[in-house]
Amino acid sequence: MHQSSVNLEALLDSCAEAGLRRTNALRACLKVFLASDQPLTLQEIGASPELDVDCDPATVYRLVTRLEEHRIVRRIGFHSRAAHYCLRESAHQDYLICRDCGSVEILDIACPVEHLEKQIASESGFKDLDHELEFYGRCVTCQS
Amino acid sequence: MHQSSVNLEALLDSCAEAGLRRTNALRACLKVFLASDQPLTLQEIGASPELDVDCDPATVYRLVTRLEEHRIVRRIGFHSRAAHYCLRESAHQDYLICRDCGSVEILDIACPVEHLEKQIASESGFKDLDHELEFYGRCVTCQS
DNA sequence: TTAGATGCAAACGATTTGCGCGGAA
């Protein structure tokens, strides 16, 4: 809890550097991110009990979009209609998703493409490289 | 050309096995997939010059959805609003995408997570495992 | 003949945007 308030201030500093103001909505959204161990949709952020200020969906959208532009937040596709987001400062995670029920498991593996990323960056000239790795399958429950 | 008509028949066979009828719309959509080297959105399929029969968007949607369920087609998220699809029979591809202009490059690399996939399958009990790997960054053009 | 496929049109849901007010710098 103290830890997360430390993180919160650090995050707000990053946001300020990126040109965002220290508004209540921003603080509230960041807290929601810090309180969650899973990627969240915009709706989930707006409906989270951790959200201590009411935020309009448009506000959440604009905030998270800007956070993503400034690489404070990472976007994750999954195969759901809504995009998911998580803090980039958290350790990079790869996911295992059930095609049928949509459950999301966080994989406890060393990410296997770290060095590949550097190689691709240098070969392609791309900057700020990042990656997304997900496994899709049918989970045990959905196999019956 | 002859090659792709061979593929087309083989694909139609797979579809028939999966319970789909050999309709003109199905044939047309499969041809579009075969003619493209990049993943396509439903819109792109419907608007493709390779599509030799007019198909309603709803038809394309239902066809591709069914093809995906039967694992004849693979869905790819990218970070665009619309989902992309490609034939699963083509070799598995990983992608390099520009966050700014959205350009998609196909990575010419041996996929680095094949064996990891098997390991995850056995550890998790998931069936029909598949994965999606994309790299995101800013391309050379967009860096200026 | 008949179950499945298609077109049309309407519903849906997740963004995405315009605008006028309010609050951070």
Next chain:
DNA sequence: TTCCGCGCAAATCGTTTGCATCTAA
């Protein structure tokens, strides 16, 4: 004070679905 951020509401866009008709099997 000034400009950015916010809520509200409307527009967009990519699906997604209901229904009557058509067609492959």
